[in-house]
Amino acid sequence: MKEIKTDILVIGAGSGGLSVAAGAAQMGAKVVLLERDKMGGDCLNYGCVPSKTLIASAKRAHEIATAGEFGLTVSGTQVDYAAIKDRVAHVVASIAPHDSQERFEGLGVTVIREEGRFVGQNVVEAGETRITARRIVIATGSHAAVPPIPGLEQTPYLTNETLFDLREKPSHLIIIGGGPIGLEMAQAHARLGCRVTVIEAARVLHKDDAEAVSLVLKHLRADGVEVLEHTGARKVGGEEGAIWVETESGARIEGSHLLIAAGRRPNIDALDLPAAKIKATRTGITVDDSLKTSNPKVFAIGDVAGGMQFTHVAGYHAGVVIRSALLGLPAKAKTTHIPWCTYTAPELAHVGLSEPAARTEYGGRLEIVVQPMADIDRARANGTTEGFVKVLVVGGKPVGVTVVGHDAGEIINFWAMVLANGLKMSHITNMVSPYPTVSEINKRSAGTYFSPRLFDNKMVKIMVRAVQRFLP
Numbered sequence: 001m002k003e004i005k006t007d008i009l010v011i012g013a014g015s016g017g018l019s020v021a022a023g024a025a026q027m028g029a030k031v032v033l034l035e036r037d038k039m040g041g042d043c044l045n046y047g048c049v050p051s052k053t054l055i056a057s058a059k060r061a062h063e064i065a066t067a068g069e070f071g072l073t074v075s076g077t078q079v080d081y082a083a084i085k086d087r088v089a090h091v092v093a094s095i096a097p098h099d100s101q102e103r104f105e106g107l108g109v110t111v112i113r114e115e116g117r118f119v120g121q122n123v124v125e126a127g128e129t130r131i132t133a134r135r136i137v138i139a140t141g142s143h144a145a146v147p148p149i150p151g152l153e154q155t156p157y158l159t160n161e162t163l164f165d166l167r168e169k170p171s172h173l174i175i176i177g178g179g180p181i182g183l184e185m186a187q188a189h190a191r192l193g194c195r196v197t198v199i200e201a202a203r204v205l206h207k208d209d210a211e212a213v214s215l216v217l218k219h220l221r222a223d224g225v226e227v228l229e230h231t232g233a234r235k236v237g238g239e240e241g242a243i244w245v246e247t248e249s250g251a252r253i254e255g256s257h258l259l260i261a262a263g264r265r266p267n268i269d270a271l272d273l274p275a276a277k278i279k280a281t282r283t284g285i286t287v288d289d290s291l292k293t294s295n296p297k298v299f300a301i302g303d304v305a306g307g308m309q310f311t312h313v314a315g316y317h318a319g320v321v322i323r324s325a326l327l328g329l330p331a332k333a334k335t336t337h338i339p340w341c342t343y344t345a346p347e348l349a350h351v352g353l354s355e356p357a358a359r360t361e362y363g364g365r366l367e368i369v370v371q372p373m374a375d376i377d378r379a380r381a382n383g384t385t386e387g388f389v390k391v392l393v394v395g396g397k398p399v400g401v402t403v404v405g406h407d408a409g410e411i412i413n414f415w416a417m418v419l420a421n422g423l424k425m426s427h428i429t430n431m432v433s434p435y436p437t438v439s440e441i442n443k444r445s446a447g448t449y450f451s452p453r454l455f456d457n458k459m460v461k462i463m464v465r466a467v468q469r470f471l472p
């Protein structure tokens, strides 16, 4: 067995692990990085990148199908599902060099392509190598949770790890789970000409603003997606190409393919966490707000830590750990300024408190501003008038924002900046937005907030009359 001593050992070369490894190595630390599968983790290989690339094809298909509204006649469009998957693979391959073993070795990281397993409090074995580290960062991510539905184990099904390799277009895709994965893939497939049924045990996108979700649902249904809510899958069966699902409400759905998108489980089974006295639950490794596990020499970041499961959160966690493990500075991971976006059409994005949480916390002090997209001239020109920005304001400061509409994920960036820096609505009125842009909606939201204060205010009217009397 080969022995290595290092400053930092990172287990998992996905969004979180790669960011820690790159940062630590470039700041002069000795870094060892373990990866048991593909460099780049879920986001690059089985998650964000392939899903958003597939959505891009679906968006084109939809634009062509609705070109008539813009005075264009298009005929004879064919969907070549295999060619779309070729493009998905091509885009993944074009990003892969950034996450590659070669690039990281070039940064001075020792990359070992083996599975890591704890054999002591700060000792990990990976293949024929034993690594002893001053600090260890677990960034092993998550995998698709497969619910214990009778018959599922004997039935062929897809997960996010196999969906993007599928080359024959499903004639009828049944999806169990109406979270971000389920809905993004449902709409993309419907727009590519598949029949799609989503079975959701609770309500779809249950973490998001209910009013915004209902707009998303309206559009999904208009695209032909059948969405069954508040009913779980009771029984599943069938064979390749002929799958059936019975729901708790008694419906029987027959389709060609089944996608399981029913949440995530942390990748912890191979780690032998008890050997390092690290505590975990079903949802992830237990961490404090500095991302330390129950073993103070070991951190856990990203999906495996069981909190918000997004690439940008894994990257943010990496920064917190670098500050603490490398520079010895106090660092805490917060969540109130973390945005997210579900890339359906319309997109649905959020940052900060939800409306129910803000009501509980602030009661009567909460003010709500809703700015419709239809008031924005550029949205009219673009034909994307559906949607709104909803800002939850307390004492002049936004505490939560939901955006639903075209490019909501782009618009939420602005509000992420506002919340991260504790800016007020008055700061937003100071800016000037170029006309005509869709992002004008942000400034308009601040205008909508201040309008009643300015225009429905007796004192302002009295003051203006008085000033007008004395002005030369």
Ligand SMILES: Cc1cc2nc3c(=O)[nH]c(=O)nc-3n(C[C@H](O)[C@H](O)[C@H](O)COP(=O)(O)OP(=O)(O)OC[C@H]3O[C@@H](n4cnc5c(N)ncnc54)[C@H](O)[C@@H]3O)c2cc1C
Binding pocket: 011, 012, 013, 014, 015, 016, 017, 034, 035, 036, 037, 038, 039, 040, 041, 042, 043, 044, 046, 047, 048, 049, 051, 052, 114, 115, 116, 117, 139, 140, 141, 142, 160, 181, 267, 270, 271, 301, 302, 303, 304, 309, 310, 311, 312, 313, 314, 343
């Ligand atoms: C279909 C889909 C779409 C998504 N879309 C988005 C999106 O649009 N935006 C967004 O922000 N997030 C999205 N996500 C979530 C995002 O992919 C994850 O939050 C992100 O990848 C988590 O990063 P991570 O570093 O924690 O884990 P990962 O990126 O999964 O990396 C973990 C790595 O650890 C390796 N590993 C595991 N165990 C071991 C071990 N014992 N030893 C060595 N290596 C190990 C794994 O092989 C993997 O490479 C999506 C996820 C899915 C499934």
Ligand SMILES: NC(=O)c1ccc[n+]([C@@H]2O[C@H](COP(=O)([O-])OP(=O)(O)OC[C@H]3O[C@@H](n4cnc5c(N)ncnc54)[C@H](O)[C@@H]3O)[C@@H](O)[C@H]2O)c1
Binding pocket: 147, 149, 176, 177, 178, 179, 180, 181, 182, 184, 199, 200, 201, 202, 203, 204, 205, 206, 231, 232, 233, 261, 262, 263, 264, 308, 309, 310, 340, 341, 342, 343
């Ligand atoms: N755009 C993005 O940023 C993006 C996209 C995809 C995924 N992600 C990340 O990946 C995570 C996982 O996504 P997800 O959609 O799998 O998870 P999720 O947990 O958000 O949604 C899973 C859904 O499946 C339902 N469900 C579970 N068991 C079921 C059953 N037996 N029958 C019917 N419904 C059932 C749940 O009620 C839930 O609504 C997300 O929470 C998010 O953090 C992000």
